[in-house]
Amino acid sequence: MTRESLAVVLEEIALLLELKNENPFKIRAYRQGAESVRNHDGDIVQLAIDNQLKGIKGIGDALQDKLHELALTEKLEFHQNLRAEFPQGLFELFDLQGLGPKKIKVLYETLGVGSVAELKATCDSGKVAELPGFGTKTQSKILEAIAQRETFADTFLLGGITPLVTEMLDTLRLHPEISRVMAAGSFRRAKETVHDLDFLVATKETALVCEDFTTLPQVESIIACGETKASVRLKNGIQCDLRAVSNAQFPFALQYFTGSKEHNVALRSLALKQGFSLNEYDFTAVANVTIPNNIHEERDIYQALGLEFIEPELRENRGEIEAATERTLPRLIExxxxxxxxxxxxxxxxxxxxxxxxxxxxxxxxxxxxxxxxxxxxxxxxxxxxxxxxxxxxxxxxxxxxxxxxxxxxxxxxxxxxxxxxxxxxxxxxxxxxxxxxxxxxxxxxxxxxxxxxxxxxxxxxxxxxxxxxxxxxxxxxxxxxxxxxxxxxxxxxxxxxxxxxxxxxxxxxxxxxxxxxxxxxxxxxxxxxxxxxxxxxxxxxxxxxxxxxxxxxxxxxxxxxxxxxxxxxxxxxxxxxxx
The missing domain is CATH 3.20.20.140 (Metal-dependent hydrolases)
Structure with a gap:
């Protein structure tokens, strides 16, 4: 059980209570509880297990009891009973733009809509347009929202997955066989949406670390697990890869797997002009040149190529390599x-x-x-x-x-x-x-x-x-x-x-x-x-x-x-x- 898992359950309860037309103050209490769980500086999960949440702003006695049960048993009877009152697929509807609890309640109670697939079929038949307060315009907007959802399947918000990545990094740093760990890929480059996650670790025990990675509490299923790479599907649906490399390979692997592809192509081209090739493991001479051998950090790679260090966020091949060559990169805000x-x-x-x-x-x-x-x-x-x-x-x-x-x-x-x-x-x-x-x-x-x-x-x-x-x-x-x-x-x-x-x-x-x-x-x-x-x-x-x-x-x-x-x-x- 993680901090985010606790918060998500409280938010689901709030949504379910809205569907049941419960007291707005009660609904708000669960939303505020979720906020408090996410905001608290300490180990909120351990405090919940120990039933020591009293005094934390936004968490009253009733919420304390529920969070204690949830953290201790990884389930909450009150939540499960609420969920049992509605079809499992109903939660998909909350992801659709323009559909709030009131409209979802009408669709469910009047037309029996309990999933996105059922909603699409009902819209296609024209029945949604006939509902009071809906009409053809709303029906069209719902169909647009469904199409949008299909377009963005397996895509996640940068801000939405940041707490998850932070939790996983914190756990991996505690592993006794891992000396260095970083998130790479589009997450590290701060793309606004992310399709998958990439973690990179330096270790001498690559197979062991890969196996242990597949047992993290955030993991839903294992896609593959080998000597140096593990691929899993997390509970929120995103695919996540871990690559285990040696400490010497780590800077090269971090640079390579951070990307972007276009940035890396330009960087490798620059390296070739200087007489050596750059890949995810090291520099290799392709001409009669001395290979840089003092690469300990990622910035050493850029220095060896005669460049200022390029911050990960800038690596999109949008002029950053030229600016790094001219030493005119901006000193970025913090x-x-x-x-x-x-x-x-x-x-x-x-x-x-x-x-x-x-x-x-x-x-x-x-x-x-x-x-x-x-x-x-x-x-x-x-x-x-x-x-x-x-x-x-x-x-x-x-x-x-x-x-x-x-x-x-x-x-x-x-x-x-x-x-x-x-x-x-x-x-x-x-x-x-x-x-x-x-x-x-x-x-x-x-x-x-x-x-x-x-x-x-x-x-x-x-x-x-x-x-x-x-x-x-x-x-x-x-x-x-x-x-x-x-x-x-x-x-x-x-x-x-x-x-x-x-x-x-x-x-x-x-x-x-x-x-x-x-x-x-x-x-x-x-x-x-x-x-x-x-x-x-x-x-x-x-x-x-x-x-x-x-x-x-x-x-x-x-x-x-x-x-x-x-x-x-x-x-x-x-x-x-x-x-x-």
Whole structure:
């Protein structure tokens, strides 16, 4: 039983209770319990086994008893009984974009839909369109979501699998026969989605380590296990390979299996020009040259080729080798550089934690400031704030700021960009905020030209500080709406508008492929978690990884600035901020 397993069971219980129309406070308690399990710094599994969870925020007596039973026996009778009330395949429906518990409940109770396959057949027959509150438009969207799910089968979110990878690495490091261990592949390069996992270990006992790897608690089934490689399927469905090599081979194997393929091809070509070949095991001379023999770390390989060390996130053959040759690689941002963050929600709109709870978590994470940006009034589905409620929230933030000594809350709003590019609040309201995040939440089907013009008009507003989730994409669920990235970046540069790197694992938007262009145009990035809970603030780590992948440095990211510098920036009229 792992930390993630405990959290997943609590989240499943919350979903099942929603299907049963249980008390919303009870449902929220299970969701908060899952957050607490993921957030707790100590060995939460051992504490649960020992029944020592009392006092941990978000875990009451009832949850403590359930977590104790779950950790001790690896099953929970209450959870199993709930699951038995519904078909096993019903859980697949929660993965579909646009389907929440209420709609799933109607589909199940009215049409007997208990799996994605049954839902597709029911949509194909036209029966879903006949249901009250559904219609042909909803039916078409469900079919699109099913097709999207099939397209992204066996693909996983970087942020979703990071806790799993961390757990597995921690376990492998404890193995007495393993001297070095790393995750490689697209996970190490911080690709936003990952198809499989690659682990690399240095050991003298390759066969033993491979065999032990197949017994990890995260493993569902064994695909193959040999002398130097083991392949398994994990319980979450992802394939995972472990390669065991000698300590001398480790740097070469790590470089090779990190990739990307295109980066490695270019690197091998460079090596050949210098008279030796590079593979996953070593350097080999192909001409009358001296082979480098002092390769102990991965960076030694790059040094031997006359290159600056290229960070894993940059290895996509997008100019990094040329920059490394010229010694012009950027010094990439690090998580420790962040001083605060913006675009965070509270219970005032659709968040699950209060203003005070969000502030407490930010302080716990070592942040110096936190921006609160709840939804604006057009987001009725998210309990968006009207002007009166927003002004009241500003007052609450000002009062709370009086209680802090080395921390500050900034009062903001995530304001809807309406179809014509105007904003959901009048300028007179926006002027009372410290900052404003402008985002699109409706009319996704505009043409690229119309959507680009809509967003640019919003950025021209003097009170729009930053642009939220530029394309509105939800990775593995829906593509972003059509926009012209280049035009929007140019407009951001011209208007002095910051562009957000929304680091919710389902968004990671603006896409990393565009950040170098934005940086070169002088556009600032703000790494924002779009947090709807205290746990959401922990997405900042994923955001930094994607910012690094986008070639961003500390000075390119707005929220690396001190509180005083942020205050000065926000008080300066928008078009005069270039000097700050």
């Amino acid at each position: 998580l420790g550089h962040l001083r605060g963050t913006f675009h965070n929600h509270t219970t005032a709109s659709d968040g699950i934690h209060t203003l005070t709870e969000m502030a407490d978590e930010a302080i716990e994470l070592g942040l110096q400031y936190l921006g609160i940006a709840d939804h604006s009034k057009s987001m009725v589905v998210a309990n968006g704030l009207d002007a009166e409620r927003l002004i009241a929230q500003i007052d609450s933030i000002n009062q709370l700021n009086q209680t802090f000594t080395h921390f500050r809350l900034f009062a903001g709003s995530e304001v809807d960009i309406l179809k014509d590019g105007s904003l959901d609040f009048e300028d007179s309201v926006l002027a009372q905020l410290d900052y404003c995040v402008a985002s699109v939440h409706s009319s996704f089907n505009l043409s690229e030209e119309e959507m680009t013009r809509r967003i640019c008009r919003a950025m021209e507003n003097p009170y729009v500080t930053m642009l939220g989730h530029l394309t509105g994409r939800l990775l593995l669920k829906r593509d972003g709406y059509a926009v012209n990235h280049a035009t929007i970046i140019d407009c951001a540069a011209a208007t002095g508008t910051i562009i957000e790197l929304n680091c919710n694992p389902q968004r990671l938007d603006m896409d990393w492929r565009w950040w170098k262009r934005a940086r070169d145009k002088g556009v600032l990035c703000s790494i924002n978690p779009d947090a709807h809970s205290t746990m959401g603030l922990h997405f900042l780590g994923i955001g930094v990884r994607l910012a690094r992948k986008g070639w961003l440095r500390k000075q390119d990211v707005f929220n690396t600035r001190s509180t005083a510098d942020v205050e000065k920036f926000l008080k300066t009229p928008k078009l005069k901020r270039h000097d700050h």
